[in-house]
Amino acid sequence: MTVGIRDVARAAGVSTATVSRALGKGPVSEALRAQVDAAVRATGYRPNLSARRLRSQATQTVGLIVADIRNPFFTAVSRAVEDAAYDAGMRVILCNTDEDSAREAMYLRLMEEERVSGVIFAPTRATAEALGPGDLPFPTVFIDRAGPPGLHDSVVLDNAGASAALVDHLVAKGFARIGGLFGSTSSTAQERRDGYAAAMARHGLDACVRSVLPQADAAEAAASAWLEEPGRPEALVLSNGQILMGAFRAARRRGLRIPNDLALAGFDNEPWTDLVDPGLTVIEQPVAEIGAQAMRLLFERIATPDQPVRKVTLSGRAILRGSTGAA
Amino acid sequence: MTVGIRDVARAAGVSTATVSRALGKGPVSEALRAQVDAAVRATGYRPNLSARRLRSQATQTVGLIVADIRNPFFTAVSRAVEDAAYDAGMRVILCNTDEDSAREAMYLRLMEEERVSGVIFAPTRATAEALGPGDLPFPTVFIDRAGPPGLHDSVVLDNAGASAALVDHLVAKGFARIGGLFGSTSSTAQERRDGYAAAMARHGLDACVRSVLPQADAAEAAASAWLEEPGRPEALVLSNGQILMGAFRAARRRGLRIPNDLALAGFDNEPWTDLVDPGLTVIEQPVAEIGAQAMRLLFERIATPDQPVRKVTLSGRAILRGSTGAA
DNA sequence: ACAAGTGTTGAAAACGTTTTCATAATTCAT
DNA sequence: ATGAATTATGAAAACGTTTTCAACACTTGT
Numbered sequence: 012m013t014v015g016i017r018d019v020a021r022a023a024g025v026s027t028a029t030v031s032r033a034l035g036k037g038p039v040s041e042a043l044r045a046q047v048d049a050a051v052r053a054t055g056y057r058p059n060l061s062a063r064r065l066r067s068q069a070t071q072t073v074g075l076i077v078a079d080i081r082n083p084f085f086t087a088v089s090r091a092v093e094d095a096a097y098d099a100g101m102r103v104i105l106c107n108t109d110e111d112s113a114r115e116a117m118y119l120r121l122m123e124e125e126r127v128s129g130v131i132f133a134p135t136r137a138t139a140e141a142l143g144p145g146d147l148p149f150p151t152v153f154i155d156r157a158g159p160p161g162l163h164d165s166v167v168l169d170n171a172g173a174s175a176a177l178v179d180h181l182v183a184k185g186f187a188r189i190g191g192l193f194g195s196t197s198s199t200a201q202e203r204r205d206g207y208a209a210a211m212a213r214h215g216l217d218a219c220v221r222s223v224l225p226q227a228d229a230a231e232a233a234a235s236a237w238l239e240e241p242g243r244p245e246a247l248v249l250s251n252g253q254i255l256m257g258a259f260r261a262a263r264r265r266g267l268r269i270p271n272d273l274a275l276a277g278f279d280n281e282p283w284t285d286l287v288d289p290g291l292t293v294i295e296q297p298v299a300e301i302g303a304q305a306m307r308l309l310f311e312r313i314a315t316p317d318q319p320v321r322k323v324t325l326s327g328r329a330i331l332r333g334s335t336g337a338a
Numbered sequence: 339m340t341v342g343i344r345d346v347a348r349a350a351g352v353s354t355a356t357v358s359r360a361l362g363k364g365p366v367s368e369a370l371r372a373q374v375d376a377a378v379r380a381t382g383y384r385p386n387l388s389a390r391r392l393r394s395q396a397t398q399t400v401g402l403i404v405a406d407i408r409n410p411f412f413t414a415v416s417r418a419v420e421d422a423a424y425d426a427g428m429r430v431i432l433c434n435t436d437e438d439s440a441r442e443a444m445y446l447r448l449m450e451e452e453r454v455s456g457v458i459f460a461p462t463r464a465t466a467e468a469l470g471p472g473d474l475p476f477p478t479v480f481i482d483r484a485g486p487p488g489l490h491d492s493v494v495l496d497n498a499g500a501s502a503a504l505v506d507h508l509v510a511k512g513f514a515r516i517g518g519l520f521g522s523t524s525s526t527a528q529e530r531r532d533g534y535a536a537a538m539a540r541h542g543l544d545a546c547v548r549s550v551l552p553q554a555d556a557a558e559a560a561a562s563a564w565l566e567e568p569g570r571p572e573a574l575v576l577s578n579g580q581i582l583m584g585a586f587r588a589a590r591r592r593g594l595r596i597p598n599d600l601a602l603a604g605f606d607n608e609p610w611t612d613l614v615d616p617g618l619t620v621i622e623q624p625v626a627e628i629g630a631q632a633m634r635l636l637f638e639r640i641a642t643p644d645q646p647v648r649k650v651t652l653s654g655r656a657i658l659r660g661s662t663g664a665a
Numbered sequence: 666a667c668a669a670g671t672g673t674t675g676a677a678a679a680c681g682t683t684t685t686c687a688t689a690a691t692t693c694a695t
Numbered sequence: 696a697t698g699a700a701t702t703a704t705g706a707a708a709a710c711g712t713t714t715t716c717a718a719c720a721c722t723t724g725t
Contacts, residue, residue: 027711029675057450062392062711068680355684356705359703370704389680392710394684
């Protein structure tokens with residue numbers, strides 16, 4: 012029923028080997044190549060990628076495993092990754108783990124079974140810490156969140172530096188009782204927390220941090236409760252866009268005026284942070300650059316498996332808006 | 339080097355056929371099944387999905403082709419689709435076309451070459467109109483946007499009805515000079531435009547529509563120019579979340595107070611529409627339901643290829659907020 | 666004119682599975 | 696006890712490609 016390469020070969024009056032070479036880049040005379048092209052068109056032939064991958068042992072595929080596809084940070088990164096992959100003639104298998112390590116394990120096994128050329132991975136902290144040498148039997152680049160130190164390439168933000176910049180800015184604006192609400196599932200959130208704490212210490216201020224699942228509703232509940240307590244913070248640092256949204260919702264629900272009653276500074280320059288009133292001060296991550304660099308590292312790792320491990324650290328850009336009393 | 343099913347067979351002292359059956363659901367005695375399981379663990383065997391798919395001629399894969407993965411509508415739908423696929427033991431290949439028909443063609447060809455079991459597709463208007471019988475040689479369910487009438491299953495919103503509801507609401511609130519800004523690339527936008535026009539006519543009002551690429555920056559430019567003209571509309575209906583965002587930006591840039599100077603009503607209940615001041619009146623789409631229904635239709639079509647074409651129309655829910663002078 | 670290249674081509678092997686098909690072992694009805 | 700039906704197993708074919716290998720047809724340098 013379905014038309015295969017032997018049908019094309021028969022139609023063109025050549026061998027299957029010649030058809031295969033004509034379709035690829037093998038040496039074929041111009042005359043035969045034209046015959047083959049005509050036969051392909053005439054038969055409506057479509058190569059079978061499963062067969063091709065099996066025989067050639069080259070899947071031309073990379074995996075991209077992210078924690079939350081609804082988070083604009085990851086969708087933006089995935090766009091950059093796909094563009095780079097597409098330019099290199101590769102396909103991307105996009106996987107969404109929902110910050111769930113069981114799903115991570117499942118997708119990592121899938122990557123093995125698909126025989127992908129490599130994987131770009133944003134792991135949960137639990138998985139990153141449990142990973143030993145050899146657990147990832149394919150070239151891997153960690154993204155956003157570093158894996159076990161020294162084992163794999165990674166491209167991450169200067170999280171501590173970015174957090175410190177937010178604290179410095181808040182201090183300069185006159186805030187002192189600055190709290191921090193950070194995600195509980197990623198090493199990135201942990202680094203941001205540490206950067207926050209270090210900066211607070213540097214300014215001689217008391218750090219006060221809480222952890223929460225990196226989702227808007229969880230963050231809203233946590234922030235709302237916090238803001239009700241006596242001695243509540245007069246400014247909040249939030250470790251990603253979802254948590255920032257939750258905190259903003261909580262402040263509004265409590266009727267707090269921003270920045271007078273509560274200042275807000277967070278991560279991820281999502282479109283809406285500029286739409287609300289006042290605009291929210293955020294660290295903008297170079298999302299396209301992160302995706303592109305990750306693909307670059309991955310390709311180089313695939314080409315040269317034994318080269319030393321590399322870590323690319325990119326800087327965020329602080330965008331100062333009304334939520335911290337700026338501009 | 340890499341361990342295959344014959345290595346497992348050798349380790350377990352059985353034939354490859356038995357290993358295959360033990361791994362699948364073939365009839366194997368308990369004793370041998372245990373031996374095979376042990377051998378699998380001992381060897382660290384991972385099945386090669388390419389080989390499996392080639393031999394079994396069952397890819398266990400569906401394609402999902404959307405127009406813009408950054409649009410929260412599509413990410414939400416894709417989540418629902420993936421969940422349903424996962425429950426059925428299927429994989430999803432997610433493709434993003436950027437509203438570009440060349441990329442659509444490329445991905446449709448990829449779907450053929452991957453020999454997917456079926457495809458869920460949100461086509462551009464250009465592609466939908468150009469599609470004839472037999473152009474899609476796999477089971478296909480159109481989503482969000484209907485394809486050529488009567489050829490394929492589809493699950494869509496009652497776009498005309500939803501648009502009309504927005505117009506009715508605006509009229510009830512006392513607005514008369516109501517303009518409409520609609521996307522130019524989708525049949526969905528077209529239906530929303532028609533629904534708007536019909537409702538305006540029903541109220542004895544003049545319709546006034548413009549088209550724009552469904553992206554925030556394009557919509558902002560178009561809306562901004564429009565709002566500068568004499569006789570500008572006092573209310574605007576916007577055909578999706580991106581265009582709504584553009585219009586909101588334009589209004590703010592022009593210093594127009596909402597809803598006093600300009601009322602806004604649009605589609606897609608994205609998180610930020612509730613965060614801005616005033617909140618934006620929108621039609622909420624049943625995104626999870628859309629994805630789940632699409633998968634259901636697709637599975638049924640795969641199981642029974644010759645059943646009559648079905649079209650599922652879901653209703654949106656109007657969420658009335660301050661941007662139209664409501665609540 | 667001859668040996669040695671240089672390039673094109675086809676036959677057949679190979680990729681790692683699943684699925685037929687035949688066979689051996691078991692159960693069951695008589 | 697015997698033949699028929701059932702069940703578990705293995706050998707080998709099959710899935711649709713790419714790649715090896717040998718053969719062939721040319722050039723080319725001498």
